[in-house]
Amino acid sequence: MSGRAFDDGSQGEKDVGVDFTGRASFLVSSSSSSSSSSPVFSVWIVNKSGGLIFYKNYSSDKNTLDTNDTLRLASVWHSLHAISRTNSVSPVKKSSGIELLETSTFDLHCFETKTGIKFMVCSMKKAIGVERLLRRVYDVYADFAMKNPFYELEQPIQAELFEERVMIAVKSCRNANSGHYSGGGGGGGYASSLY
Amino acid sequence: MAPPSIDPLVDQPMSSGRKEVSLSAFAFLFSEIVQYHLQRVSDTNELELKLEEAGAHVGRRVLELLAYREKPTRRETRLNGILTFIQNNVWKNLFGRSADSLEIYNDDEYMISDRDVLVNRFISVPKDYQGMNCASFVAGVVKGCLESAGFDAQVSAYDAPTADDGHYSVARTNFLVKVDANVLEREQSF
Numbered sequence: 001m002s003g004r005a006f007d008d009g010s011q012g013e014k015d016v017g018v019d020f021t022g023r024a025s026f027l028v029s030s031s032s033s034s035s036s037s038s039p040v041f042s043v044w045i046v047n048k049s050g051g052l053i054f055y056k057n058y059s060s061d062k063n064t065l066d067t068n069d070t071l072r073l074a075s076v077w078h079s080l081h082a083i084s085r086t087n088s089v090s091p092v093k094k095s096s097g098i099e100l101l102e103t104s105t106f107d108l109h110c111f112e113t114k115t116g117i118k119f120m121v122c123s124m125k126k127a128i129g130v131e132r133l134l135r136r137v138y139d140v141y142a143d144f145a146m147k148n149p150f151y152e153l154e155q156p157i158q159a160e161l162f163e164e165r166v167m168i169a170v171k172s173c174r175n176a177n178s179g180h181y182s183g184g185g186g187g188g189g190y191a192s193s194l195y
Numbered sequence: 196m197a198p199p200s201i202d203p204l205v206d207q208p209m210s211s212g213r214k215e216v217s218l219s220a221f222a223f224l225f226s227e228i229v230q231y232h233l234q235r236v237s238d239t240n241e242l243e244l245k246l247e248e249a250g251a252h253v254g255r256r257v258l259e260l261l262a263y264r265e266k267p268t269r270r271e272t273r274l275n276g277i278l279t280f281i282q283n284n285v286w287k288n289l290f291g292r293s294a295d296s297l298e299i300y301n302d303d304e305y306m307i308s309d310r311d312v313l314v315n316r317f318i319s320v321p322k323d324y325q326g327m328n329c330a331s332f333v334a335g336v337v338k339g340c341l342e343s344a345g346f347d348a349q350v351s352a353y354d355a356p357t358a359d360d361g362h363y364s365v366a367r368t369n370f371l372v373k374v375d376a377n378v379l380e381r382e383q384s385f
Binding site: 146158165 | 219222223225226227228229230233317318319320321324329363364
């Protein structure tokens with residue numbers, strides 16, 4: 001599980017490392033959303049060759065990325081993820097690649113399937129249930145994209161039922177977070193870093 | 196001399212149990228059927244026709260099986276009878292529950308209405324295919340059943356206004372059955 005945290009905090013909060021800071025600020029534009037709104041800012045799905053096949057913004061902030069930026073970001077992440085898996089970067093063999101990127105304002109969770117598809121969720125810091133959300137989105141993908149005869153493999157997903165179910169998954173993540181968010185001890189699972 | 200051995204399969208009573216298959220396996224298979232036809236047609240009407248044909252084959256076989264399994268002593272000869280048989284027995288065997296409703300539209304038009312049709316569970320029809328419904332396959336099943344029972348009819352599937360169960364939106368599909376004139380004539384002679 002090496003390479004779990006990208007930013008260990010010791011380099012100062014503003015330095016996220018790599019040339020990602022400038023872009024990272026694109027991902028979320030507000031850090032101080034109230035706990036009643038969704039802790040999930042956006043959901044991304046990247047296919048195994050680095051192409052973005054699904055992007056949806058769920059934050060109330062309408063200052064969203066344009067299509068080209070999202071595509072570029074997705075392939076940047078794809079490459080970074082691949083680099084983090086190589087033995088030359090990872091001190092321990094068989095790294096799973098980046099699973100969590102922490103910044104001072106948001107967390108980016110990434111889950112890569114055995115088949116190489118990456119599911120990503122931008123969430124508030126220490127939001128709980130994001131790991132579960134990632135797997136639920138994977139479920140939804142398996143059901144409503146793969147079993148849909150009008151979906152072409154590796155292509156952007158444009159299916160009503162798919163979007164509806166992802167939306168429901170995102171909403172249920174909010175419900176899990178309401179009331180707990182201010183506690184501070186929420187995402188205890190990520191507290192320790194191997195770095 | 197030992198008696199000649201009898202095929203054990205013939206000896207067994209006919210299974211009446213409902214065998215369920217994996218929904219995933221079915222969904223993938225159906226998806227492939229649609230994709231297969233999708234590559235071989237020029238427009239959505241043709242695609243619906245192809246699905247209907249595929250369904251009709253299922254319908255014919257299902258009627259054969261169920262007529263023997265569930266009503267071995269009786270043959271449906273009236274239009275209402277066969278339609279109720281389809282709404283209840285056929286639907287239950289194929290999809291696990293009866294269809295929601297069976298209504299009479301005109302003298303020769305009947306409508307079977309059902310929510311959350313199994314074949315459509317995972318399917319979102321893209322905008323450029325608007326108006327097409329993969330439940331044409333099920334319409335074909337109904338047509339196949341009716342025809343092999345001696346009721347010639349045209350059956351088509353339509354999207355009905357979407358209901359909402361508070362959590363998910365539930366798509367409704369209407370199957371419009373238009374019975375041929377010769378069947379109606381026969382009905383009136385009873």
